[in-house]
Each structure stands twice: as structure tokens, then as C-alpha cells.
Amino acid sequence: xxxxEDARPVVVTERGxxxxxxxxxxxxxxxxxxxxxxxxxxxxxxxxxIPYAASPVGERxxxxxxPHPGWPGVRDxxxxxxxxxxxxxxxxxVMGSRAADWDEDGCLNLNVWTPAxxxxxxxxPRAVLVWFHGGGWTSGSGGWDWYDGARLAALGDIVVVTANxxxxxxxxxxxxxxxxxxLGNQDQAAVLRWVRDxxxxxxxxxxxxxxxxQSAGAWSALSLALDxxxxxxxxxxxxxxxxxxxxxxxxxxxxxxxxxxxxILGIDPAGSPTxxxxxxxxxxxxxxxxxxxxxxxxxxRPGEVAPPMYPVLGGPGMPRAWQDAVADGALxxxxxxxxxxxxxxxxxxxxxxxxRSGVGRLTGRLFGDGVTEIAAxxxxxxxxxxxxxxxxxxxxxxxxxxxxxxxxxxxxxxxFDAYPExxxxxPVGDDDRxxxxxxxxxxAAFTATGSPEAPGLAPxxxxxxxxxxxxxxx
Numbered sequence: 001x002x003x004x005e006d007a008r009p010v011v012v013t014e015r016g017x018x019x020x021x022x023x024x025x026x027x028x029x030x031x032x033x034x035x036x037x038x039x040x041x042x043x044x045x046x047x048x049x050i051p052y053a054a055s056p057v058g059e060r061x062x063x064x065x066x067p068h069p070g071w072p073g074v075r076d077x078x079x080x081x082x083x084x085x086x087x088x089x090x091x092x093x094v095m096g097s098r099a100a101d102w103d104e105d106g107c108l109n110l111n112v113w114t115p116a117x118x119x120x121x122x123x124x125p126r127a128v129l130v131w132f133h134g135g136g137w138t139s140g141s142g143g144w145d146w147y148d149g150a151r152l153a154a155l156g157d158i159v160v161v162t163a164n165x166x167x168x169x170x171x172x173x174x175x176x177x178x179x180x181x182x183l184g185n186q187d188q189a190a191v192l193r194w195v196r197d198x199x200x201x202x203x204x205x206x207x208x209x210x211x212x213x214q215s216a217g218a219w220s221a222l223s224l225a226l227d228x229x230x231x232x233x234x235x236x237x238x239x240x241x242x243x244x245x246x247x248x249x250x251x252x253x254x255x256x257x258x259x260x261x262x263x264i265l266g267i268d269p270a271g272s273p274t275x276x277x278x279x280x281x282x283x284x285x286x287x288x289x290x291x292x293x294x295x296x297x298x299x300x301r302p303g304e305v306a307p308p309m310y311p312v313l314g315g316p317g318m319p320r321a322w323q324d325a326v327a328d329g330a331l332x333x334x335x336x337x338x339x340x341x342x343x344x345x346x347x348x349x350x351x352x353x354x355x356r357s358g359v360g361r362l363t364g365r366l367f368g369d370g371v372t373e374i375a376a377x378x379x380x381x382x383x384x385x386x387x388x389x390x391x392x393x394x395x396x397x398x399x400x401x402x403x404x405x406x407x408x409x410x411x412x413x414x415x416f417d418a419y420p421e422x423x424x425x426x427p428v429g430d431d432d433r434x435x436x437x438x439x440x441x442x443x444a445a446f447t448a449t450g451s452p453e454a455p456g457l458a459p460x461x462x463x464x465x466x467x468x469x470x471x472x473x474x
Contacts, residue, residue, distance in 0.1 A: 009045045011201050015070040018077040020047035025151040028414040028433045042154040043116040049081030052194040053108040061281045062180040065190040080143025081109035084167045085285040087293050089139040093351045096422040104285040110163035113149035118203025125205035127448040128159045134215025137310045138168050151414035156444020159204035163191040168292045172309035174254035178277035185317030192233045210447040212238030226325040239338040244370020247321050248313035257308050264291040326377050335450040339388030340367045343402030350399045375463040384462035386452050388472040394426025411436040439474045
């Protein structure tokens with residue numbers, strides 16, 4: 001529910017003022033969301049489509065993110081901003097389709113949901129969850145209703161931030177000579193710096209920031225916590241279904257993929273940096289996205305989840321492979337909550353007539369084994385992680401998806417209605433709504449306190465090595 005225009009909250013930031021909307025999320029379960037001092041349901045102030053960096057267009061395409069110049073007056077923040085340029089997700093058959101909503105101009109934006117009471121003068125600051133979407137570094141948007149943070153903010157009395165970052169060739173084309181080096185990673189780092197500098201105005205505590213995400217977003221969240229340039233901005237990490245079997249892309253492989261993409265575009269890879277930069281910046285964004293799609297088709301292999309371009313080892317945001325950094329204790333004292341779904345790989349193999357033999361082995365190699373490896377390192381380092389396994393499967397399940405990749409997302413955000421007819425979800429019943437409260441409540445509690453335990457939630461012991469390590473099942 002949105003209140004009348006004259007009651008819309010306004011927050012003043014360094015770049016300008018933004019006017020959000022006030023919402024009272026409907027609980028997904030009969031138990032209420034967090035309540036105020038008079039027992040009322042917590043209302044949330046939502047601010048969507050806030051620029052955190054200048055538009056990456058013209059000479060700023062293939063350049064690191066730069067500060068937004070700001071805006072006069074009060075900017076309307078009732079609606080999400082455009083997504084980053086992209087083609088349709090390869091998981092549309094599992095999650096449902098999305099209408100194209102991208103625009104390179106203005107795509108570096110984020111969204112904030114904060115308990116309305118946190119905006120009152122003298123209110124105690126709330127813990128902050130900065131959450132990055134997945135999509136294989138190729139698709140997705142923090143502004144989609146799949147990831148609406150209103151219920152999660154109300155459930156845990158926390159501030160929730162979602163954000164866009166550059167994808168595909170615009171985010172991960174590897175041409176350092178023109179400035180193109182892990183630009184998507186650099187965008188994510190800019191989001192964290194925006195939170196450090198600005199979230200207090202929205203009632204958030206910049207000293208209590210959890211960075212989280214799912215799939216590529218989980219891989220990114222862990223990388224941000226491990227990178228010396230951004231690790232100091234992160235207190236806790238939530239990593240959902242990260243593709244831990246991937247090491248960062250080798251610079252030689254990245255250069256080969258970039259050269260192949262340039263040839264598809266009719267650009268000579270041997271050209272001078274000046275000529276390459278000029279040619280690439282002159283192309284319509286849609287042409288770059290289409291060329292990337294052709295490259296993906298040429299390089300695709302059955303059971304392979306790696307996209308043609310993704311973060312490159314040694315580039316900005318990726319000084320070391322996460323495997324080496326975690327083993328060496330680079331997470332320090334940061335608390336970690338990590339998990340996977342039971343049947344991750346079915347999302348990639350259930351459609352299109354692909355041979356599904358060995359799906360369990362692939363799931364373990366690409367997703368599950370890394371969870372165990374990371375948890376074992378954290379236990380040995382004296383900071384045990386909290387580990388979960390999401391096992392809920394749709395009934396009926398005509399495609400045999402089970403608890404597939406992305407299946408937990410509606411349960412985290414309580415956004416069942418945003419997935420109409422999604423095969424991974426299926427019909428939703430009371431048990432599912434209770435599971436959403438339990439799953440979202442645990443991750444929100446972890447954001448606030450470092451423990452996924454809270455009143456009304458089941459006990460959750462940290463993971464310790466042994467014959468039966470503690471794994472919470474949802």
C-alpha cells in the first residue's frame with residue numbers, strides 16, 4: 001500500500017534529494033512481520049532507481065564508474081530504473097520471462113528499502129543488506145520485482161539495498177588498454193562505497209553492512225569481502241548458490257573471447273587501443289549484446305555454466321582467486337552464511353533435450369562442493385559459517401526440476417506473486433509461506449546480528465567438521 005503523494009518520504013543525499021514511497025508489506029505467512037512499539041506492522045519507505053554513478057555512455061562506456069553529477073530539486077524515486085543492457089536469461093524457462101527494460105543510459109542505479117521508523121530523527125541506525133542479483137554476469141536487475149526488498153526489510157527491521165551492475169560485454173569485455181577491465185566488479189565496489197557514504201541518510205548503519213547475493217551475485221559478494229580494496233566495507237557475507245566450481249577467468253582466455261567478440265562485430269582485434277575504443281563506443285548497445293549472444297552460442301557446452309565473459313583474475317576486484325584467498329584467511333573475522341539448493345544443475349539441463357545423466361555430480365562439482373570447502377576453511381580459522389540446504393521442490397514437478405537453481409529466491413524476498421507460472425515454484429501453500437518466513441527471517445537476523453537465530457525461528461548451529469556437520473534444511 002502506498003500513501004498519498006504529500007506523505008511520501010524525502011531523503012537528502014550528497015547528490016540530491018529523492019522522494020520515495022511508503023509501503024506496508026503484506027506478510028507471506030499468518031505471523032506478522034516485525035512490529036512497532038504499538039504492535040503495528042512495520043511500514044517501509046522504498047526509494048527506487050537512485051543513481052550511484054554516472055551513466056556509462058559515450059566516453060564513459062568501457063570506463064570505470066564515475067561519480068554521478070547530481071540533480072536539482074527532488075528526484076522521484078517511486079519506480080525502479082532501467083536494467084543494464086542484456087539479452088533474455090537462459091533460465092527463462094525455469095524462472096519465467098521478463099519484458100526487456102534495459103537502457104544503457106541510467107542503468108547504474110540502486111534501490112533502498114528501509115523501515116519508515118528508521119527515518120525519524122534520533123532513530124537508531126539499522127543493519128544493512130547489500131544484495132546483488134545473479135544471472136551469470138550476463139542478465140538480471142536489482143530493480144525487478146523478484147528482488148523487491150520491502151518484506152525482507154520489514155521482516156528483519158533492516159535496510160535492504162539492491163543494485164544493477166554492467167553485464168556481458170559492457171561489463172566484462174577484457175581490453176584494459178581502453179579501460180575495460182572487470183567493469184561489473186568495479187560497479188559493485190562503487191555500490192558499496194555509495195552505501196558507506198550515503199546509507200546513514202536512509203537510516204542505515206555503514207558499520208554493519210552485510211554483502212550478499214545469489215549465483216553470480218554470491219560469487220561477487222564473496223569477492224567483494226575478500227578484496228582488500230572493499231573488504232573493509234563489509235562485516236558479513238551471505239552467499240546463495242555460488243558457482244564455486246569456477247575459478248576467475250584467466251587473462252589469456254579473456255583476451256581470446258574478447259578478440260572473438262570483436263571479430264563478430266567486424267572490428268579488427270589488432271587495432272590500436274584508440275581505434276578499438278572509438279569503434280566500440282560508437283556501436284549501439286544492442287549490437288554489442290547481440291554479438292555477445294553469438295559468442296555464447298559458439299562457446300556453449302552441455303553442463304557448462306560459465307558465460308563467455310566473467311571476472312578476470314588480476315583485474316580490478318579480483319586480485320586473487322577466491323579459493324586461494326579464503327584458504328589463506330582473507331575473510332578475517334567476517335561472519336558467513338552460505339548454502340545451495342538440492343538440485344542446482346537441473347535448471348540448466350531440464351529443457352532443450354540435454355542429457356541429464358550425472359546431474360548430481362555436476363551439482364556437487366559446480367555448487368555444493370565449494371560450500372563444504374569454504375565452510376571447512378572457516379571452521380579451521382575459528383569463525384564457523386552457518387550452512388543451509390534448500391530442498392523444497394514444486395508439486396507437481398513435470399520437468400523434474402526438484403529444488404533447482406534460483407528456487408529459494410521467492411522464499412527469501414517473499415515475492416511469490418512475482419513468479420506467475422514459474423516451473424521452479426509451482427503452486428504455493430501455507431507450508432511454503434511458513435518456509436518463506438523462516439528462510440527470510442533467518443537471513444535477515446544474520447544481517448542484523450551475525451546469527452540466523454531469532455525469536456520464532458529454529459535453532460541453527462554453525463557448521464563444524466565431523467561425521468554429521470550442522471546443515472540447516474529449508
